[in-house]
Amino acid sequence: MSSSVGADLGLRLYELMLRIRLVEEAIADRYAEQRMRCPVHLSIGQEAVAAGVGLALRADDLAMGGHRSHAHYLAKGGDLRAMIAEMHGRESGCCRGRGGSMHLVDLAAGFLGAVPIVGSTIPIAVGLAFGEHLQKRDRVAVAFMGEAATEEGVFHESANFASLHRLPVVFVCENNLYSVYSPLSVRQPAHCEVLDQARGHGLLAHPGDGNDPLAVHALMTDALAHARARRGPVFLELKTYRWREHCGPAFDNHIGYRTEAEFLAWKERDPIATFEKKLRAGGVFDEVRVARFIERQRAEIAAAFAAAQAAPFPAAATLMDHVYA
Amino acid sequence: MTPREISYAEAIREGFATALERDPRVYLIGLGVPDPKGFFGTTTGLQQRFGADRVMDMPCSENGMTGIVLGSALNGMRPVLNHQRLDFALLSMDQVCTQAAKWHYMFGGRMKMPVVIRMIIGRGWGQGPQHSQSLHSWFAHIAGLKVAMPATAHDAKGMLIAAIEDDNPVVFLEHRWLHHVTGHVPEGHYTVPLGSARLARPGKDVTIVAFSYMVLEALDAAARLAQAGIEAEVLDYRSLRPLDAGTLLASVRKTGRLVVADAGWAAAGMSAEMLALVAEHAHGSLVAAPRRVCLPDCPTPTSPALADHYYPRAGHIVAAVRETLGLRADPSDLAVSAGVELDKPNPAFTGPF
Numbered sequence: 001m002s003s004s005v006g007a008d009l010g011l012r013l014y015e016l017m018l019r020i021r022l023v024e025e026a027i028a029d030r031y032a033e034q035r036m037r038c039p040v041h042l043s044i045g046q047e048a049v050a051a052g053v054g055l056a057l058r059a060d061d062l063a064m065g066g067h068r069s070h071a072h073y074l075a076k077g078g079d080l081r082a083m084i085a086e087m088h089g090r091e092s093g094c095c096r097g098r099g100g101s102m103h104l105v106d107l108a109a110g111f112l113g114a115v116p117i118v119g120s121t122i123p124i125a126v127g128l129a130f131g132e133h134l135q136k137r138d139r140v141a142v143a144f145m146g147e148a149a150t151e152e153g154v155f156h157e158s159a160n161f162a163s164l165h166r167l168p169v170v171f172v173c174e175n176n177l178y179s180v181y182s183p184l185s186v187r188q189p190a191h192c193e194v195l196d197q198a199r200g201h202g203l204l205a206h207p208g209d210g211n212d213p214l215a216v217h218a219l220m221t222d223a224l225a226h227a228r229a230r231r232g233p234v235f236l237e238l239k240t241y242r243w244r245e246h247c248g249p250a251f252d253n254h255i256g257y258r259t260e261a262e263f264l265a266w267k268e269r270d271p272i273a274t275f276e277k278k279l280r281a282g283g284v285f286d287e288v289r290v291a292r293f294i295e296r297q298r299a300e301i302a303a304a305f306a307a308a309q310a311a312p313f314p315a316a317a318t319l320m321d322h323v324y325a
Numbered sequence: 326m327t328p329r330e331i332s333y334a335e336a337i338r339e340g341f342a343t344a345l346e347r348d349p350r351v352y353l354i355g356l357g358v359p360d361p362k363g364f365f366g367t368t369t370g371l372q373q374r375f376g377a378d379r380v381m382d383m384p385c386s387e388n389g390m391t392g393i394v395l396g397s398a399l400n401g402m403r404p405v406l407n408h409q410r411l412d413f414a415l416l417s418m419d420q421v422c423t424q425a426a427k428w429h430y431m432f433g434g435r436m437k438m439p440v441v442i443r444m445i446i447g448r449g450w451g452q453g454p455q456h457s458q459s460l461h462s463w464f465a466h467i468a469g470l471k472v473a474m475p476a477t478a479h480d481a482k483g484m485l486i487a488a489i490e491d492d493n494p495v496v497f498l499e500h501r502w503l504h505h506v507t508g509h510v511p512e513g514h515y516t517v518p519l520g521s522a523r524l525a526r527p528g529k530d531v532t533i534v535a536f537s538y539m540v541l542e543a544l545d546a547a548a549r550l551a552q553a554g555i556e557a558e559v560l561d562y563r564s565l566r567p568l569d570a571g572t573l574l575a576s577v578r579k580t581g582r583l584v585v586a587d588a589g590w591a592a593a594g595m596s597a598e599m600l601a602l603v604a605e606h607a608h609g610s611l612v613a614a615p616r617r618v619c620l621p622d623c624p625t626p627t628s629p630a631l632a633d634h635y636y637p638r639a640g641h642i643v644a645a646v647r648e649t650l651g652l653r654a655d656p657s658d659l660a661v662s663a664g665v666e667l668d669k670p671n672p673a674f675t676g677p678f
């Protein structure tokens with residue numbers, strides 16, 4: 001990180017991770033207010049994936065996600081106010097209050113939808129890439145997915161079709177070792193890597209450290225070049241760890257499906273703190289810039305909550321709106 | 326001695342324990358079945374008691390796992406496949422509707438498919454469009470399936486055991502808002518036969534047919550109507566297929582009035598089936614047009630501001646009954662008592678799921 005470009009990228013990755021963390025911590029802190037009346041799945045601990053991918057994407061590339069997609073939405077440039085308003089069920093929300101935390105969309109930012117049925121956006125994201133192919137354009141589609149989605153048949157059907165037509169799609173798989181409270185050991189054979197499932201379909205597949213934003217960014221940059229050049233779809237398996245409970249604001253290491261020691265070992269590898277150390281060691285950490293950034297973020301987040309809580313709810317008379325186009 | 330009362334969720338757990346104890350061929354499988362949350366408390370402790378080869382987790386593979394469960398049933402086992410939401414089971418519709426439902430018939434009665442597929446219907450706290458679909462009517466449409474949808478703790482246990490002991494595929498539907506509701510549940514083994522409706526409250530002025538959670542609202546409505554001197558008969562249609570048409574027809578012949586309260590949508594649904602049965606077999610008995618109290622014809626919105634206007638309540642049933650009696654509408658029917666939060670199953674609920 002000696003060049004100024006590298007330094008700037010480092011700081012931008014750091015800031016994007018920090019933004020996601022601050023937003024999600026605010027959601028966690030304020031969840032008990034009972035004004036966000038929907039399930040929330042937080043990515044705290046997994047921010048490096050979203051940040052590394054988000055900053056590698058071209059602004060006009062497309063992305064889709066799942067139940068745990070606040071970070072993906074923000075990293076793609078999704079509007080913070082619209083997301084917080086959505087969690088509050090307001091008409092100003094990104095789905096006009098019809099969706100909630102598990103349903104995010106920002107068409108202007110190229111975030112074309114997140115839904116909470118595991119694996120369901122994978123074929124639809126491949127379809128975005130198919131649309132690029134049919135219309136001879138060069139945007140790449142990203143399918144954000146958890147490792148459990150590789151267990152759904154639809155992932156395999158989608159990967160096969162993407163491979164068949166060398167569609168410009170990158171599968172970004174966050175392997176955080178768990179599906180709800182079920183460890184990988186009860187879901188996939190111990191002698192197989194998640195990655196190999198993608199290789200079986202002829203995808204270019206790479207493992208990566210999902211807690212290192214720079215590594216994610218480099219992998220994603222190459223993946224995008226590969227996919228955009230129509231050399232075929234790419235699958236990235238990024239190992240990381242969810243800090244909080246599967247759904248909700250609390251910590252849950254005490255309930256028995258994982259150990260406090262495992263959590264602490266991953267927390268030791270906090271993507272943000274670890275990266276900050278790296279930036280400091282490289283002499284590129286900019287105290288003043290970061291302090292100002294945090295201050296701005298806190299203000300923006302507070303304003304987003306204030307705006308959401310002051311915004312009107314959808315009117316009862318609009319219940320039947322939007323059923324048909 | 327007062328009869329023992331336990332919750333619907335505990336009743337399901339007891340039903341499982343009873344079935345697992347009595348028949349070594351029974352096993353439970355599903356995402357999160359042995360996890361610390363115990364499937365809303367319905368499977369807690371069962372893996373510890375019966376072992377990991379009888380109570381087990383599975384990959385996130387609803388479609389394939391359904392077929393795998395079917396194959397094991399053909400080959401001597403009696404599986405119960407569990408889905409935390411009906412919406413997740415929708416990934417497996419070929420296996421449920423085109424395979425499980427058909428094998429006995431299309432192979433000339435040579436094979437049996439003794440499986441139970443359990444699905445939870447979500448509601449409230451932002452469950453929204455993809456975690457709350459009440460599609461029981463879909464399953465009721467399909468010959469070869471049995472469809473059970475108990476509303477009480479007693480029936481939950483008795484029908485679950487009956488479903489497990491049945492030689493046909495049974496779709497077993499539980500509304501999430503019933504899990505905490507308590508009621509009398511006998512200890513030990515008993516069954517409630519699949520295919521019978523339950524008289525939940527006798528009356529002579531109007532028949533209220535209710536499905537699943539709406540039975541609670543219907544009983545509440547009947548209590549309110551009683552204060553106005555109207556005696557409503559409430560029928561709990563805990564079995565959608567086979568359907569006990571006789572109980573419905575006998576009641577309507579007696580009361581001459583019908584209101585159907587379904588936890589699902591009206592169009593092409595169970596409420597339409599009930600009206601059709603009456604139109605075909607008892608139309609001369611009706612003295613007023615029947616009424617349906619169902620979900621509005623749109624997906625479930627997440628915002629509580631919309632969801633509060635989405636789910637029908639006892640007041641809507643009362644209003645529908647007034648219509649069948651030719652009484653004037655009373656806006657106070659739909660009033661919500663101060664402090665009641667309509668998107669929570671009970672006051673203790675604080676989210677997140």
Ligand SMILES: Cc1ncc(C[n+]2csc(CCOP(=O)(O)OP(=O)(O)O)c2C)c(N)n1
Pocket residue numbers: 067068116117118119145146147148149176178179180246356385387413416
């Ligand atoms: C088809 C389907 N099955 C089950 C669920 C319940 N569910 C919600 S999130 C989740 C975990 C999925 O794990 P993973 O894909 O690894 O994502 P993570 O939660 O770890 O981010 C499950 C099983 C669902 N939403 N959809």
Ligand SMILES: [Mg+2]
Pocket residue numbers: 146147148174175176177178179180
């Ligand atoms: Mg996971």
